[in-house]
Every structure is written in structure tokens, then in C-alpha cells.
Amino acid sequence: LAKTTQPISMDSYEGQEVNITCSHNNIATNDYITWYQQFPSQGPRFIIQGYKTKVTNEVASLFIPADRKSSTLSLPRVSLSDTAVYYCLVGDILGDKLIFGTGTRLQVFP
Amino acid sequence: DAGVIQSPRHEVTEMGQEVTLRCKPISGHDYLFWYRQTMMRGLELLIYFNNNVPIDDSGMPEDRFSAKMPNASFSTLKIQPSEPRDSAVYFCASRSPGTSSYNEQFFGPGTRLTVL
Numbered sequence: 001l002a003k004t005t006q007p008i009s010m011d012s013y014e015g016q017e018v019n020i021t022c023s024h025n026n027i028a029t030n031d032y033i034t035w036y037q038q039f040p041s042q043g044p045r046f047i048i049q050g051y052k053t054k055v056t057n058e059v060a061s062l063f064i065p066a067d068r069k070s071s072t073l074s075l076p077r078v079s080l081s082d083t084a085v086y087y088c089l090v091g092d093i094l095g096d097k098l099i100f101g102t103g104t105r106l107q108v109f110p
Numbered sequence: 111d112a113g114v115i116q117s118p119r120h121e122v123t124e125m126g127q128e129v130t131l132r133c134k135p136i137s138g139h140d141y142l143f144w145y146r147q148t149m150m151r152g153l154e155l156l157i158y159f160n161n162n163v164p165i166d167d168s169g170m171p172e173d174r175f176s177a178k179m180p181n182a183s184f185s186t187l188k189i190q191p192s193e194p195r196d197s198a199v200y201f202c203a204s205r206s207p208g209t210s211s212y213n214e215q216f217f218g219p220g221t222r223l224t225v226l
Contacts, residue, residue: 032213041220042217043220046213046214046216049214087153089213091213097155097158098143098155099155100153
């Protein structure tokens with residue numbers, strides 16, 4: 001399973017765009033990149049998943065460069081309710097185990 | 111659907127006592143996962159089942175921990191005897207077959223266990 005590295009914490013203000021980058025230098029050909037969000041006292045929640053280029057849903061966008069050794073989760077116009085821990089995970093579609101790293105603690109200020 | 115249901119939500123017990131955590135996965139999901147989360151170690155996968163069969167229990171810390179899934183709608187995680195270092199939040203998650211998002215797991219609200 002590819003190891004991921006992401007910043008421990010980030011601060012932002014309401015209305016700003018937040019970009020969280022994750023490094024996964026040893027990503028395998030079959031691996032997908034998945035991001036989860038965890039609020040205090042709750043279980044993690046799936047946000048977005050991608051394989052290459054760009055993926056967008058109603059919550060976020062995921063940018064993956066051609067070499068796939070990193071990925072960037074983009075949260076447009078964050079609000080206070082986006083304060084949470086964001087986890088980047090890498091794994092193939094046949095793999096069942098998700099390895100959660102330390103995640104990035106995002107704090108949004110008014 | 112009510113989502114993944116876990117009980118109890120909070121459990122306080124004394125060292126040496128048996129603790130049983132319960133999980134009801136989302137109906138139709140064929141994978142069930144048990145995780146443990148602590149400040150020191152983060153979120154760790156303990157064991158997971160596919161179609162009620164344990165597939166990988168390599169994350170179970172020691173023999174004091176055991177998990178069962180007697181049917182598709184119920185699973186238990188038991189700790190006997192419990193120790194203070196078992197204090198953590200225990201999450202159960204389930205996954206649907208054929209989902210468009212391959213690694214999407216649905217987590218329950220967790221059980222906060224405190225062993226005194």
C-alpha cells in the first residue's frame with residue numbers, strides 16, 4: 001500500500017479556497033486516490049475519489065497530475081463547517097484495506 | 111436507510127471487565143470493517159469481513175480482542191479482559207458491492223470506550 005504524506009494542519013478563513021496536497025510517490029498503476037473528511041466525534045466520511053486528471057463533485061475537486069505522485073483536494077469557498085480532518089488514501093479497487101494516515105487538520109476562521 | 115448503527119455510543123468499564131461493541135451495517139453491504147481511533151495511533155483497521163467471513167484480522171492488537179459476524183446484519187467486537195490502553199473510539203464501517211466509488215466506506219458514529 002502506497003504511503004501518503006500530507007500537511008499536519010492548515011488554517012483558512014471563511015470564503016477562501018483551500019487546497020490540501022498529498023504526496024504518494026510510490027503509487028501503483030492500479031491505485032485510486034481517495035479523500036475522507038472527519039468531523040469531531042464522528043466517523044470519517046467519503047468526499048471524493050479519482051484516478052487521474054480532475055474530478056469534481058458537489059463538495060470538492062480533486063486534481064491529479066500526470067505522474068500521479070501527488071494529488072490536491074480543493075475546497076471552494078470554505079465555511080466554518082468545513083473545519084475537520086482530511087485524510088488522503090491510496091489503494092487499488094481490489095484492495096479492501098484503507099490505511100488512514102495522520103490527516104490534515106483544517107481550521108476555518110470567521 | 112439509517113446508516114451504520116453502533117451501540118453503545120459510550121462505554122465506561124473497569125479494567126478486567128469484558129466489553130462488547132455492536133454494529134449493524136447498512137443493509138445490502140457485504141463488507142464490514144472495525145477500526146480503532148486514538149490520539150496517539152490515529153485510525154487503525156482492526157479486522158474486516160466479507161459476506162460474514164473474516165478476511166483479515168492482522169490489525170487485531172492481541173488475543174484479548176475478538177470479532178464475529180454471525181449474519182449479514184450484525185457484528186460484535188469483544189475485548190476480554192479490557193485494559194486502560196484499550197480506551198479509544200471504535201468505529202464500524204460497511205461498504206456496498208458494485209459501488210461507483212471503489213474505496214467508499216460508510217462509517218458509524220463510533221463507540222467511545224473508557225477503561226478505568
